[in-house]
Amino acid sequence: MTGDIYYMFLAVEYFAADCIHSMRRHDTKDPETASYERLVFRNASDYHYMKISLIFEGGNIRLNAAHFKQLIISSLRELYGEIGAALPFDVLKFEENTLSAVLRVYSSALVRLWSALTLLGGYQGQPCGVRVVQVTPFLLALSGNSRELKLD
Amino acid sequence: MVRFKSRYLLCEVSFADPRSRQCLEERAIFSAVRDAIARAHGDYGAACCAVSFAVKYLNAYTGILLLRCRKEHYRLLWSALPFIIHLESRGQRQPCRISSIHVGGTIRTCQRFLIRYNRQQLLRMLPGCQSEEERASVHRAVLSCSLKQLEEEGGSRDEDSD
Numbered sequence: 255m256t257g258d259i260y261y262m263f264l265a266v267e268y269f270a271a272d273c274i275h276s277m278r279r280h281d282t283k284d285p286e287t288a289s290y291e292r293l294v295f296r297n298a299s300d301y302h303y304m305k306i307s308l309i310f311e312g313g314n315i316r317l318n319a320a321h322f323k324q325l326i327i328s329s330l331r332e333l334y335g336e337i338g339a340a341l342p343f344d345v346l347k348f349e350e351n352t353l354s355a356v357l358r359v360y361s362s363a364l365v366r367l368w369s370a371l372t373l374l375g376g377y378q379g380q381p382c383g384v385r386v387v388q389v390t391p392f393l394l395a396l397s398g399n400s401r402e403l404k405l406d
Numbered sequence: 407m408v409r410f411k412s413r414y415l416l417c418e419v420s421f422a423d424p425r426s427r428q429c430l431e432e433r434a435i436f437s438a439v440r441d442a443i444a445r446a447h448g449d450y451g452a453a454c455c456a457v458s459f460a461v462k463y464l465n466a467y468t469g470i471l472l473l474r475c476r477k478e479h480y481r482l483l484w485s486a487l488p489f490i491i492h493l494e495s496r497g498q499r500q501p502c503r504i505s506s507i508h509v510g511g512t513i514r515t516c517q518r519f520l521i522r523y524n525r526q527q528l529l530r531m532l533p534g535c536q537s538e539e540e541r542a543s544v545h546r547a548v549l550s551c552s553l554k555q556l557e558e559e560g561g562s563r564d565e566d567s568d
Contacts, residue, residue, distance in 0.1 A: 335448030337485070 299391035302364045303346070306371060307354040310382045317377070319348040322355060325377050330370040343367055354387070356396065364389070412458060413480035416508040416516045417487065419469040426500040430466040434495040439473065439486070446486040454479040455486075462513065468524075471504065472516060480509065525551045 308322070317325075323345050331339035343359040359367045371384040388396060419435075421427050440459070444452040455475050463472035475483045487506060492499045507523065510516040528548045535541040 331448065333448050334450055335444070335446045337446050338448055338450075 297361060300361060301358050302361050302389060302391050303393050303396055304357045304359070304364075304368070304371075304386060305354065305388040305396055306357065307352065307385050307387060308382060309353075309385055310377075310380055313380065315353075315377065315380060315382075316350065317353065318350065319345055319355075321377075322348055325374070326357075326367075326371065329374045330367070333370050333373055334366060338366060338370070341366060361391065410458065411477040411511070412474050413477050414462065414510045414513055414516045415473045415475070415480065415484060415487075415506050416510065416520060417471040417473065417504050417506045419471055419493075420503050420505070421469070422501045426498075426502075427469055428466055429495050429498070429500075430464060430469070430493070431495050432461045432464050434493045435464065435471060436461050438490050438493050439483070442489045443483060443486040446489050447482050451479075451482045451486070455483050459483070470520065472513070477511075484509070521551050 308317070326343070327339050330341055334341070341359070341363050343357055343363070345355055346358050347356040349355070357367070368386070368389070371386065374382065374384050376382050388399060390396060419427075419430065436459075439461075440452070440456065443455050447454075458474065458476045460474045461471065462474050463470070465471075473483065484506060487504045490502070490504050492501045508516060508519045510519065525548055528544055528551075532541065532544055535544060
C-alpha cells in the first residue's frame with residue numbers, strides 16, 4: 255500500500271492536467287521569489303486496474319481472452335442488465351496457463367465490476383470463482399506486490 | 407426524522423392503433439414496466455425498483471399514467487421506460503410507447519402539472535376543430551381547468567375530461 259501513496263505524490267507533482275482545485279500563493283512582499291502552485295486531487299486516477307485470477311474446481315478448462323471477457327460480460331448482464339453489460343472495461347493481459355488477468359475499468363464503474371466478479375457463478379456448467387489479487391489506480395503498482403516480496 | 411421519499415413519474419402511453427387504448431389495464435402496465443427494468447438493469451435494478459413501485463393512476467381515455475418509486479432509484483425506472491415496446495392484455499400484444507412528461511415529488515405537484523398540460527393540449531386542439539359545437543365544448547373545457555375548483559369539490563382525484 256505504501257507504494258501507492260508514493261506514486262500518488264508523484265502524480266500530484268507531474269500530472270497538472272487533471273487538477274480539480276488549485277491554490278496559488280503570491281508573495282507580495284518580495285516579487286522576485288517564485289510563487290508556487292499547489293494542486294489537490296480528489297480523484298487519484300481515471301482508471302482502476304484489477305489483477306484477478308479465475309479459479310476452477312477441477313478439470314482442464316481452456317479459455318482464451320475472448321471467452322474470458324464474454325464470461326465477465328455475462329455476469330454483468332445477470333446482475334446489472336443490458337445497461338450494465340455495456341460497461342466499458344478492458345482485459346489488458348490474460349494468461350491462459352494460470353488463468354490470471356489484468357482488467358482496466360473507469361473509477362466510477364469499479365464497484366459494479368467488482369460486485370459482478372464476486373457473484374460470478376460458473377462457466378459452461380462448471381462452478382468457478384474469481385480471486386481478486388490486487389486493485390490499484392496506478393498501473394505501475396501492479397509490477398510489485400508486497401505479498402510476494404522476498405527479503406534476503 | 408426519517409421519511410421514505412418517493413418520486414412520481416407522470417407518463418403518457420401512446421399506441422400505434424388508437425382503438426387499443428380502451429383495453430389499458432393497470433396489471434399489464436405493472437408487469438411490463440417490471441420486466442423492462444429487469445431486462446435493462448438486471449437483478450440489481452429489479453430489486454431496487456420493486457420495493458416501492460406502484461401504478462398510482464391510469465386513465466385509459468387520455469393514456470396518462472402515474473408511476474411511483476423510491477427517490478434514490480427513480481432514474482433506473484425512468485431509463486427503462488423507453489424499452490417498453492408492447493403491452494400484453496387479455497392475450498393480445500399491442501405495440502405502444504411510454505414517454506415521461508413530468509417527474510414530481512408528490513401526487514399533488516403532478517396533478518398541478520397535468521392540469522396545465524391538459525390546458526395546453528386543449529388549446530392545441532382548438533385550430534383543428536371542425537364545427538362550432540366542438541369549438542364551444544373545447545372552450546368550456548379549457549375554462550373549467552383549475553385546481554381551485556377541484557379543491558373546493560373536496561379534493562377529488564379525477565382529472566379534467568379530454
